[in-house]
Amino acid sequence: MKNKQNLKARHDGFKRMDTSEIVFKIISYFIVTIFALFCLYPLIYAISASLSGIQAVNGGKVVFLPIDIQIDAFKDVILEKYFWISYSNTMFITFYGTIYCMLLSILGAYALSKANLFGHKFLNFILIFTMWFSAGMIPIYLNYIQTRTILGNMGIADQKWLVVLAMGMSAFNVILLRNSFESVPKEIEEAAKVDGANEFQIMSKVFVPMSKATIATVALFYGVSRWNGYFWAMKTVENIYDKPLQVVIQSEIATIQEQVSEYGAQTVGAYASQSFAYAMIVCAIIPILLIYPFIQKYFAVGVNIGGVKE
Amino acid sequence: MTLASEYEIENLEKNYWKNKGKEILKDWQIYVMVIPLVTFLILWKYFPISSMVMSFKYYRSDSSFGGGVYTSLFIGLDAFKVLFNSADFWTAFRNTFVLSFYGLVFGFPVPIILALLFSEIRNTGYRSVVQIFSYLPKFISTVVVTSLIGLLLSSSSASVNAGVIGGIFERWFGLTNMLSSPSCFRPIFIVSGIWQTAGYSSIVYFAAIIGISPTNYEAARIDGASKMQQIRYVTIPGMSSTLTIMLILRMGSLLKIGYEKVFLLQQQGSVGSTYETSQIISTYVINNIMSNGNINQGIGAAADLFNSLLSMFLVLGSNQIARRVSTTSLF
Numbered sequence: 069m070k071n072k073q074n075l076k077a078r079h080d081g082f083k084r085m086d087t088s089e090i091v092f093k094i095i096s097y098f099i100v101t102i103f104a105l106f107c108l109y110p111l112i113y114a115i116s117a118s119l120s121g122i123q124a125v126n127g128g129k130v131v132f133l134p135i136d137i138q139i140d141a142f143k144d145v146i147l148e149k150y151f152w153i154s155y156s157n158t159m160f161i162t163f164y165g166t167i168y169c170m171l172l173s174i175l176g177a178y179a180l181s182k183a184n185l186f187g188h189k190f191l192n193f194i195l196i197f198t199m200w201f202s203a204g205m206i207p208i209y210l211n212y213i214q215t216r217t218i219l220g221n222m223g224i225a226d227q228k229w230l231v232v233l234a235m236g237m238s239a240f241n242v243i244l245l246r247n248s249f250e251s252v253p254k255e256i257e258e259a260a261k262v263d264g265a266n267e268f269q270i271m272s273k274v275f276v277p278m279s280k281a282t283i284a285t286v287a288l289f290y291g292v293s294r295w296n297g298y299f300w301a302m303k304t305v306e307n308i309y310d311k312p313l314q315v316v317i318q319s320e321i322a323t324i325q326e327q328v329s330e331y332g333a334q335t336v337g338a339y340a341s342q343s344f345a346y347a348m349i350v351c352a353i354i355p356i357l358l359i360y361p362f363i364q365k366y367f368a369v370g371v372n373i374g375g376v377k378e
Numbered sequence: 379m380t381l382a383s384e385y386e387i388e389n390l391e392k393n394y395w396k397n398k399g400k401e402i403l404k405d406w407q408i409y410v411m412v413i414p415l416v417t418f419l420i421l422w423k424y425f426p427i428s429s430m431v432m433s434f435k436y437y438r439s440d441s442s443f444g445g446g447v448y449t450s451l452f453i454g455l456d457a458f459k460v461l462f463n464s465a466d467f468w469t470a471f472r473n474t475f476v477l478s479f480y481g482l483v484f485g486f487p488v489p490i491i492l493a494l495l496f497s498e499i500r501n502t503g504y505r506s507v508v509q510i511f512s513y514l515p516k517f518i519s520t521v522v523v524t525s526l527i528g529l530l531l532s533s534s535s536a537s538v539n540a541g542v543i544g545g546i547f548e549r550w551f552g553l554t555n556m557l558s559s560p561s562c563f564r565p566i567f568i569v570s571g572i573w574q575t576a577g578y579s580s581i582v583y584f585a586a587i588i589g590i591s592p593t594n595y596e597a598a599r600i601d602g603a604s605k606m607q608q609i610r611y612v613t614i615p616g617m618s619s620t621l622t623i624m625l626i627l628r629m630g631s632l633l634k635i636g637y638e639k640v641f642l643l644q645q646q647g648s649v650g651s652t653y654e655t656s657q658i659i660s661t662y663v664i665n666n667i668m669s670n671g672n673i674n675q676g677i678g679a680a681a682d683l684f685n686s687l688l689s690m691f692l693v694l695g696s697n698q699i700a701r702r703v704s705t706t707s708l709f
Contacts, residue, residue: 088604096498103492104511107577110526111514113542117529128539176415179408186402191412194419201690203426204682205637205663206675210439210447211426234422242415267407296519299638303668314521321525322645325532333538340538342529349522356517364510 111353118142118346125340126333140338141347151348153309154316157228158295161312165232165294170287172237177245178271192246199239212304227310231301236294241286248282249275285366295355317352321345433457433680439671457680467681470662473655474685477564477640478632484568486628488576490621493583494613509584512577524642527570531556558647560655567643567656582624583617590616622703630696633689637661659685 085093112132117125121136129135145151179185180192203211215234216227252275260270276283298314305311324345334341402409429447436451461467492512499505515523533548533555534540540548547553556562594612603611614621637660644656644665657665659681667678 086599086604088606092605093498093500096495100492100495100499100505100508103495103577104508107512107515107573110530110573111518113530114526126538128534128542128545131542172414172418175411179412179415182405182408184401184405185408185412186398191416194424195415198419198423200693201427201686203423203430204679204686205660205668206678206682207426207429207432207447209668210429210675211422215422237415237418237422267405267411271411292517296517296521298519298521299641314519317525318521318642318645321528325528325646328538329532329535332535342538345525345529349525352522353518360514360517361510364513 114346114349118343118350120339120343122335122337122340122343125343126335138338138343141343142351144344145347145351150308151313151316151320151351154311154313155351157310158313160228161231161297161301162291162294165236166287166290168232169236169238169241169290169294170283173242173245173286173290174271174276174283177242178249178267178275180242181246181249195239195242208300209303212300216304216306225307227305227307228312230304231297231312235297235300236290238289238293241289244282244286245279248279252278281366284363288363288366292356313352317348320348430679430683430686432676433683435676437675437679438673439675453676457674457676458684460674460677461680461684466657466666467659467662469654470657470659470681474633474635474658476655477567477658478635480564480568481571481635482628482632485572485576486625488572489579490583492576492580493587494609496580496584497587509577509580512580514577515574516578518574520636520639520642523570523574524639524646527566527643528557528646531566533557555647557643558651560652563643563652563656567640571639583620586617586620587613623700626696626700626703630693631689632692633659633685635660637664641665 113130116132116134117130118141119134119137119139120130121138124130124135176195180188180195182188185191202208212230212234216230219227219230219233256274256278257270260274265273296314297312298318301312302315302318305315324341328341432447432450434452434454434457435447436453436456437447438450496505496509499508530541531544531547532541533544539545544556547556553559553562556566590613594616595608598608598612635658637658640656640658641661641664644652644661653665663678663681667673667675667681
């Protein structure tokens with residue numbers, strides 16, 4: 069709030085600007101606009117190329133807007149069953165993975181924020197240590213493989229559960245939550261205790277509602293990282309019907325590019341093979357684009373570096 | 379005031395654990411709450427850390443030479459000897475530093491400049507629209523980013539024209555086959571990195587800039603400072619603590635390059651074509667050791683251990699400096 073006033077006062081103070089200020093302002097508008105276009109361009113191009121006709125794409129005529137509009141590329145992506153199986157796998161992983169990580173993080177962060185937790189310094193340390201030192205690729209890989217075998221022996225053949233259960237927890241997010249819980253006034257907690265609430269009630273009825281913004285931010289971080297996760301899912305998920313979206317689009321686009329560079333572009337049909345790749349990309353980022361307007365107001369919480377200290 | 383007698387003190391000491399036990403029983407709920415988190419950490423963070431003993435063992439994924447990670451043949455530092463004698467490893471080691479160093483030199487100033495420019499935009503509506511667009515790439519997955527790079531930078535062949543950006547470089551600079559050329563890897567990695575994160579990273583600097591009191595600018599203007607002088611003498615000092623801590627934290631994560639993106643970018647060119655500049659320690663492990671069960675996996679674990687220890691020292695060292703310089707620190 070104070071910052072907003074600062075900014076406003078600063079601008080109001082500039083009613084009579086000298087030349088260097090005016091020049092700087094014009095340059096600012098110019099560069100900032102260019103940068104925003106730079107950020108958007110690849111995405112706009114992807115949409116345009118996925119909608120353009122075969123000659124336009126193969127001939128490199130598409131620069132900004134679609135040429136010879138066709139929607140057959142999208143139609144074929146929609147008919148591609150395997151793509152949508154992987155899509156639903158990613159939805160599954162994002163949904164259960166986010167709930168699971170949030171549950172672990174909120175419960176853990178709440179307990180760690182309590183000074184009366186015996187050994188809370190030690191437990192905080194083993195959490196933070198995972199941010200300093202991580203086991204390398206090979207031990208992590210072997211550990212996931214072992215987990216996969218154990219889950220398989222337990223009768224859980226669905227390897228999506230491996231991705232949900234074993235991956236994605238982040239110590240940084242737990243610390244964000246812990247700090248936010250620590251900032252809840254002691255008196256409110258005392259009052260709830262006097263009223264006879266147990267710890268679970270205090271947490272869910274007092275602490276969670278008071279830390280809504282941080283919880284939303286952390287859920288967003290988890291959700292986006294689950295949706296976008298690639299490497300470990302690619303290395304550990306064997307069943308082709310359990311592979312998540314990112315793994316599938318990576319391999320499908322690689323195949324398309326290989327075909328184009330080895331055998332040349334296809335010259336018949338309604339759309340170029342790259343359009344199919346672009347259409348898959350567009351489908352993959354649509355959910356992010358849809359929730360983006362609602363989540364962007366929470367960004368500032370996550371980067372508040374002052375909030376992250378022991 | 380009476381001092382506690384020796385007997386009483388002894389009694390207190392005796393009862394310490396008894397009382398502690400009672401306390402723990404009374405607060406059993408918070409212990410139940412922390413169990414899932416601790417279980418996760420043990421199973422999927424600390425168990426692999428303990429498996430790193432395999433860097434001193436002869437472990438192969440086909441389970442010859444004694445089977446599991448703990449039971450396989452102990453060979454001491456032999457894996458490290460093999461590693462340090464391998465030219466590929468040192469290439470990867472050098473590339474790790476060079477890539478992060480370039481990332482630091484070119485990537486670090488961009489969000490600061492952006493934040494400066496954002497703070498100049500007076501029209502709040504326009505500013506937030508522009509800011510929201512510039513944060514967007516941060517949320518696009520690495521796979522989509524590298525696939526887009528692959529498609530946009532593809533070179534022309536007999537029947538198909540180059541990708542829209544690759545075409546520009548082909549026509550104006552005569553660069554062909556950029557994705558497979560080692561000299562293009564670093565620029566591609568860094569520019570796409572700026573595209574991904576610069577907007578989002580500018581948030582923290584923007585917050586620092588708008589936190590500066592407007593009276594400072596008033597005073598500077600009355601003294602006849604031009605815009606550049608205002609930036610030099612008001613804005614930069616005003617955001618210096620943020621600048622320092624971000625710089626130090628960045629130094630701490632010098633070895634933590636996103637291996638996923640490097641790995642995926644390597645897939646875009648023909649196999650192995652860019653390794654001389656693109657191979658970093660993590661991808662060295664992925665490409666040479668993880669995918670080849672027939673060699674001693676301990677060598678990979680040794681490379682991992684080396685990487686993890688080095689990056690831990692960097693993180694802790696820079697955190698220590700941050701504590702000295704600005705009282706704020708990450709940990």
